[in-house]
Amino acid sequence: MRLNKLLFIILTCCLNLIIHAQNNRSVLLVDYVKEIEQAFDVKFSYSVNEVSTVEIERPINVTELKAIINYLNDNTLLKFSFINERYITISTLNKTISICGLVITKDEDLPLMGATASISNTNIGAITSSDGLFYLSHIPVDAIVNISYLGYETKSLGVTALRGESNCQNIILNPKEQQLNEILITKFLTTGLQKRRDGSTQLNSAKFGILPGLTEPDILQSIQALPGVESIDESISNINVRGGTNDQNLMLWNNIKMYHTGHFFGLISAYNPYLTDEVVVAKNGTSSEFSDGVSSTVNMNSKHEVSTKINGGVGANLLHADGYIEMPVNDKLGIQLSARRSYTDYFTTPTYDNYFNRSFQDSEITTNSDNINESDRDSEFYFYDYSAQILYQINPKHRIKTNLIGINNNLNYHESFTDSDNNVQSKTSSLKQQNLGFGGEWDAKWSQKFSTNLSSYYSKYNVDAVDFRIETDQKLTQSNEVLETGIKLNTNYKISDKLKLLNGYQFTEVGILNETTVSAPSLTRTKKDVLLNHALFSELEYSSNTTYLRLGVRGNYFEKFDKLIIEPRLNFRRQLLKRLALKIQGEFKNQSATQVIDFQDDFLGVENRRWILANNETIPISESKQASMGLEYDKNNLLIDIEGFYKTVDGITVSNQGFYNNFQFLNAIGGYEVKGLEFLANKTGNYYSVWVSYTYSINDYEFNSLTPSFFPNNVDIRHSVAGAVNLDVLDNVKVSLGGMYRSGRPFTRPVEGNETLQDGNNTFVNYDSPNAENLDYFMRLDGSLSYRFNISNNVNTILRVGVINILDRKNTINKYYEVDPNDANNAIEIENKSLGLTPNISWRLQF
Template identity: 30%
Template sequence: MQKKYFLFIFLLIGQLSFCQEMNITINSNNTPFKEFIEYLEKKYDLRFSYKDEAINGKKITLNIKNGDLKELLNKLEEQTLLEIDLVSNRYIIIKQKNNALTICGYLYDKGTNQAIADATIRLETTKKVVYTNTEGYFRIEDVAPNEVIDIQHRSYIEQKTTATSLANTDCIKIALELSTTILEEVVIQNYLTQGISRKSNGSILITQSKLNLLPGLTDPDVLESIQWIPGVMSTSESVSELNIRGGKSDQNLILWDGMNVYLSDHFYGMLSAFNPYIIKKTTLFRNGASAQYGNRISGVIDIQTENEIPQKINGGLGFNMIHADGYIALPIVKDKLGVIVSARRSFTDVVPTFTYKSFSEKVFQNTRILSSKNGINEEYDEEYTELLNKFYFFDFHLKSIWKPSESNKITFNILNIKNNLKNNVEILQDTISNRDELKTKNESIGASWQKKWSNNLEQETKIYFTDYGSEYIHDLKDDGYNTLLSKKNNVTELGLHLTFNYNIKEEQFLIIGGQFNQNKVGYNLEEQFYGNSSGNNKINDNSHSQIYSAFSEYKYTKEKNIFINAGMRVSGYSFNTNFNFEPRLYIEKQLNSYFRAKLSGEIRSQAISQFIELNEDDLEMSNQIWVLSDNENIPIVDSQQIGTGILFSDSGWDIDLDIYYKKSNNISILNPKSLTATDPETIWYHFGSGITQGMDVLIQKKYKNFNTGIGYTLSQTDYLFESIQPETFSANTNAKHNFRWSTSHKWDDLEFSTGFIWRSGIPYTQAIGITSTNPNDPDPLYDIEYGNINESILPNYYRLDCSASYRFYYSAEKKMRSRIGLSFLNILNHKNTINRSYKINYDSEPDIETIDKLSLGFTANLVFRLEW
């Protein structure tokens, strides 16, 4: 045994002596590796063993003077990223290393050439993070070649690259471009789940491409996703009726690439009208909104698509049990011009899937649509009955990005959203027919120009035009009698937005700008009667206004210390000589390593709102109409809100607590006592005030790839409408307690998410009897008598949801990938009552009939996607 050790040591010493004795002098510049090897074999009598595919495409640049063989081989390994072993005298083996790479680089400011310290270098797959030093240098070992490297710094535009491009021994220099639009640091990463973060300005940022599964969702629907955030909910399970901290849904500002959107849903609230796979990020303000946002008094949902020119062709196709969609991003001229196109359409008018049937039962319940589908005409033979029920939705988006120079960028946007419903029933033997048609649309077109005057000054100019339309027709023919109801609602908006962003210093930022909006709102209701007696009732309302706004905002931020956002917005209206002054303030202060305190205050106003128009021949989903303030019949709505709270973070635990108070003035309400009133003098709409007091809290725990969080809202919204009732009463959407628990777990390419929702029942006005307006008449008219407004409470609401998805790839490079997902909503199939109303049943003696609207029952959905 000792002889063997002695022989091994002897050979090792001999080999080292050989390496040291060889005197090598080489000067090579970009020489193909194969030629370089052949030269070494001939010059120094070496023998190399290798496969051609291992060395193909590699080139050598070396300058060695009087070096030894070991030095040569080490330098060759560094340049080629291959494993090069000297196995005996003059015999060398070259082979592929394992896939792991070592990456490195230097970050510097593109404008000043100064090193960038404390930048975050993140590996998207493994989540490994390192930071640059004072020289802007970083280095990471054992990195997969296909790993995506995300480079971030709070003062610079985010940049992504691949590990292969950074696997260079010279540690390449990477230039970052100063961002003059984002200064706020991220305070909480993975807020509820990966892809959602909370920023120091109080906003919630959703990065769509990084968003993990949320309970019950197969697609990352943006308006469904934000409902898991405390303070945001929909008591009707509709994304078109989001209530943010006591506000009504029409008080939310929804923007798509800076364009105001008036139709935000498909399938009458069952999903949002925005294709989630082309959204880059969504910013949610529950309070403390920037002074740039105006003409709404509640939440802000700012949705933005990709704003950079695609570097290569990429896209995706997919479907779930409701719709199919596709998108593609094309670089037309490298680094100069790119185009992004997407389209989505439901196929339920052709294939009525199980998911569609479940959605339909929820949406069309208590309407003629569901009644005819379920056989309202069963007493007639099928051969004498014809039924047509057709529903589909569609959305389309086109965006072009043109960068004529480094300091100029021009984008062009088109957004088209449509919902179409047709329901026809004909009973041939009785010449009875009923036709319902409902169409809604939102068509927007816009352009923006970004000009960078210097590293500190940037200008952005936006112009857009939005056209919203809703049209409903009800046509009933019955044995010579004909009733025709036509209802239309149109909104057109022209918007111009000019902003200057000035970076005063690294910690100070100033925004100055102006905004112009011109709105035209039209409403037309026409009712025609034909038969023994003919008649025609018509109501028209057309109005327009211009809003001129100027705003300024000052931001001061000191990383991990304090953030201050102070702004002022001043608005003037064409129908009013007064100006509205809207100050905004948000402060967040780091108290110590664990706690941050926050304070906010704001005043806001809006001049356009939604009213409910009711007609006995309506479909329920057709009765929301937009109206414009005129300072006489419809006043401007305004609100004042203050809030405070505290944040705690330590060891994977996060607690976010907000306490707020909001008062709203000139809000409108439909008098519930007038719903069945026969008196033509009855006043339907009243204006009053509302007060919301609430607390939102999120408690979450993060451990590696596992997140669990509890969101809770304690809130009370009371209205005072003295023209209806002298006492205050609860708002229709007031759910005092709202509890949500969710978990998300990612294991390699497999994701799971589970969630439970429980909230208090919402209030309603109870019917207590029937009164006759003319009891002595042989054909009297009846009205329902109601108790105090919203004095009764519906049963509590609860729901259990879950979802899972798996991602797989078609090659080792992962250039093409697929995802399959499955979700279950309301697993326990609990029958939640989400609304209660009444009508008079005249089948025999007049009697009160209770109409309960139920929540979505057990619903399964399946998704498949292909992306490249």
Template identity: 40%
Template sequence: MLRPRLFHFLFFLFFILNLSAQDKGKVMPFKKIILEIEKQHGVSFNYTEDNIANLELNPPKKSLSLEQKLEYLSKKTNLSFENIGNKFINIYKKDKVSNLICGYVFSVLDKKPIENANISFPDKTHIETDSEGYFEFSKQEKNTFIISHVGFTSKRITAGNTDSKNCIQIFLEPEITELQEIKANAILASGISKNTDGSLVIKPKKFGILPGLIEPDALQTMQQVPGVNSLDESVSSINVRGGTHDQNLFLWNGIRMFQTGHFFGLISVFNPNLAHTISIYKNGSSAFYGESVSSVVAISSTPETEEKNSFSAGINMINADVYAKYNLSEKSYIEISARKSITDYVETPTYKEYFNKVFQNTTITDFSQNQNVDYQSDKKFGFYDATLKYAQKIGLKDQIVLDLITIKDNLEVFQSASFYDINISENNILRQQNYGGNLSWKRNWNSFNTTKINVYNSTYELLGNQKTTYVNQIVVQENTVNNNGINLENNHILSPKFSFNNGYQFNEIGITNFEQVTNPDFYRKIKDVLRTHALILEGKYNDTISRIYLKTGIRINYIEKFKKYIAEPRFQFCYGISKSMNLELLGELKSQNTQQIIDLQKDYFGIEKRRWIVSNNTTIPIQKSRQLSLNLFYKKNDWLLDVENFYKKVKGITTSSQGFQNQLEFVRTTGDYEIWGTEMLVQKKINHFLTWFSYTYNENNYHFPNYEYPVFPNNFELTHTLSWAGIYEKNNFKIALGTKWSSGRPKTSPDVSRIDLTNPVLVYNRPNDSNLNIFSQVNLSSTYKWETADGIQYKLGISILNILNRRNEISEYYRISSLTNSIEEVDTFSLQRTPNVSFRVSF
């Protein structure tokens, strides 16, 4: 019994002596002691220098555990120690513990601390986190604060019952936005912005004003952008960097639209009071966009944020429209719009100018010009469009959206005349319509992964029916397109700087061309179907600190019918040379399996003579394009300079798709066009006044190797284009004055020296050997908005196109007159002076 007791006594004595020995060891600075502990145990201490200044004591024994050492230091000093997961240790003075709030800020993605996160308080003061993500502040009344950091979603924190013994651990989620970071606002007008990826974004509900426009028409607005033109003033013939209209991809809520214009091109089919976001890509488009070798115009009517119930109605001198948005519940809403022409009831001055512009030099006006006795005509024209959206959130992660759109133009013309006691009459019907539907499902699996699936269909029809009583003949022409498919897109956020997208798309397009003639009898019906599969991979790096943005992707198409693979790489690179200057490099390879051609200029009465066809991979090749552009963008002190140099080449074009009205009109061959040029925009804002000047230069040539003249200027070449606008916006009043000037488009002159005037046959010089006269136009527009006490808004607008009433020639060709048997020159002119007035009410 003695030995065990003796053993315990000796052990107790040894332990007391050991502790005593520690106290009597060498005294060390407190800071050196905790540095040794950090090194030994792999932890990090957080403290303020004032709390440990001039503090010295004997260090704890190295053999003790971390908790034992902290307990020892706490007893020997007036300090408290908080251990966070054996990784971070906070040091406070004991008399201040109850007056402090502390915390750590981490990224929820990789659990790493966020340095320099901003903690702001209601009294406008703020502090920042250190390298470990740690912060602390005196409790007082600052128990509510907001934590924010670039690239992360801000978070509001209330810490009323928190003290320093229980530091808050806060996790910030990366900020997820549908649109890329905006590089500059108010380009050309308020509501138009430029993104880091090079695209232009139009927000119709924030749109200001542009010369000649009183509504934010998407397709009219994009014609103000350098490099975008319409040689015949039509939204159905938009040329982007030398391309034809059918080479542009127009999407409305994911539905491909084959008809873009009402009134045969003078008005956009997209209701300007509906769209929430319009994105325009001249180059460097996402790999998720296929089937185009020129630009992309993507229109989305889905709001980025929740909106209140709203209603508006408006009228102008061409059409009337209504728009309504109603929240069915907290998780669902319905949105409708409808627009209809008023030409059924009244022929306004605007309508008359539009009618004269559209129907000049068509078979309809030719009929009246060729007959000069007892001529009578009865014309009926009208159009409408309507849309429906239904959105439903399911739980916290899912949303379903249904979009429907219908568009229709209808023209009926009955003409009769008596000519040398012979009665001649024609009854013409021309109908153009486009229906579309899209059902989409989106799921947010978590903060970093989302999936989108949408199924769509688009149906287009162009029908012409002509009855001529004199020869008892009926001519029917029909062009129909049925396009459907499914898109799958996955988005993954790997870090605040990196994201990765992948997806799959299936597309089926069937096109039918039908012609039937009686007396003499003729029947032809051709239907072609193409099915395409596409695999998409895309990655993005966006570092806002180093000002580097890089997005690369590849689209791999597989065409079933031809058993053919086509790879389409895309990239967008932007580097911020300084806060005011960016350098941008864009490039893409794209392909297209459909195009519009003209068989005969008089098809469909010469009004809408283009018909859609599908590639056969031989006589109608798959069109392929490659494009590269280098852009310098400068913005400082309300000055803006945007200079872009570009090169573009499109292979696989056909002569029938280019609208020739010379010796190539009946030639069928394939080739390419090559264009290079410079686009420049200079803009200055002075208080409420904004002015800008744009200039475009390009060299655009055809290459048809199998033709006798293999190289000659492109039909859509405008070597020089200049635009200027002055815009004043203050409060609710806006006014804009602007001018357009361009060198004339190419034309082909006849070789008079080789024509026998007694029996004339057209003989031409080299294709596009000369040019039309200069095009010049001055436009004006103004709007005024006011609101009543009960919240009803009214808006009045007025615009005048071509104020100076200049007679601008936009096309010229030659033909043999059936009446005089001579060669006559046929000129087509732009709109004459055209006024328009609009009135709108919203609440």
């Protein structure tokens, strides 16, 4: 025994010298085990399959048996255990190791902060640091580690490839093919605006740069920089996309359908931009998973990933204050909260005064009976919104997200007067506008090729008005309520790297209530409708370096009418030359809920729109058909985009167009046809962006039961030009100057010499040919300045100054006529004016 041990020591020392001299040559473990058995008179018990391929470097200057076993435990993935002094087992059971990795991108070799490293079938995991590193200890040697990051393909590795706590192995993540194909131009007009390959535009609020006149990345103000998207009366509540009305835009927030878009009754976007991470605007060629908006789709989404640290910010401008925060509860659970409120009910600013006068001009708040002077009137207006999101990453393949959003506008109006008996009469009127939404999503990735998304939502919209009319001692109460619930299942199958298949089902239930009560004389009028819709959709998407094709179809079935509407969709892009591409898009769409405009039965004279539901008789389902084709040239950061489009919309009614003419009180069903051309040239550099856009369109109504049957659309804007210059004066100072010029909108004059008509006891304006005249052209110049500086490494602040209508031009945005109360034979002209010179200042602190 002692002789064998001595021979083993001598042999080991000699072999160590030889091996070291020959660059540390290794030996098979099975051979080394046999040497140990002979030298120390011990026996090893092991599985040949586990040991046969293992190599080991002989230990240097290690001669004791226990030291040799410890060395083998430390330097192999096997576990060596003494049963007694003579028998030793070799196994992989309960063997754990420490691992580390450096996660980097494929193309740029940049570290990925916030990537997730998780052990399969366990709750063990880690998040990569700012250097892209992660460390995990006590990991079973047979475990699998999954490395994932949003926008990149998940990579799975055996932990043995990452063994050790130093010299961490590089783990290269490949971008998902879908992400590569989504974004075509990363800086479009300004930072944070991106052009996607399917022709849609994406706004990323966190990366938003600067646009003329804006002090915040206002979502619905920002998208008006796009050609073909504008507001006929500079109101968020009246965004017109390629000649459509605002209610024809599908508004989605985290897959929740929204029926309300603006604060201040339309002048400010109702969606807090600081947690609305991504906004995608599609004018045509929409995915078949979306319907219910015959003009456009505006799809807003908050963040999809659990934050690795607490982020947040607070800010204020001359209208409101807001705050938001992202909080990781743990590696898998995160919470996002935001809130915003105006302080206009406590004190006012010049900015507020301008917005108030613009919003409430010609309403009961600013025009009332002569027996009430200004000192007898008092109004209080404020708005607020809030949102919340809970993200739960169950594992790398399953994620749950729940969302809440609330939007509120409140107006209280007090008036008093002294009657003939010297008694003071006082009345209070109010107007409340609310949109509340709940939603939930479950994302599941069942394999590398197959994934699903299941979402559901609840949306409730209310506008309620209580109007006390002193002159008649009458109380008028009005309510418009929309309740919608829906569920949608998307299934995505990756046929190949270039070909994907989307299939899905959507169910929606919409109920709309309209109610009016009058106190004197007593009257109650209530109307409630409910509509169920089932939809199946399918879509094939092909994407290569030179070709993009999305071909889809959607079938909508309305139970109440036993009606099926088939909607084909097309989105095609082909690279003709290296820098020149051809675009062709087309779609059929429908919507069953529209807004009617009633100037005689409005809410306090402020909000005159109310939602109604199709009944397939007097109110049909609106259906649109649209086609567009264009060329896109992109070279040396110069983008030139020209696109012609043609769109028809059938199933509109006189009541939802808001006519100021003889058709105002008639019932008729018709449509409109719009054809036009959009042009955009945008040159960008590291420190600047310059663009100019031009839109030409012809937009005409057709109502066969009216005379004349054909006449210009209320939003027929023949020429519209916009442009801007953005400059980074310094690394932390940005300026933007831009403006717009467009033709005046159509309006209708009374018949000259015969301006009014009498019908019994009622007198009406006698209008001439509808929309035969046009307002003067609209022109506005805006500017903004942004200054950013760091307070510390993790805290920075931004100061922005914006001025709308720098030249203080008095633009007329609408013109209509009313019977002169002092002379029933004459009509008086009413003009609505745009915002005058309106400055604003915002300050933000971000951490």
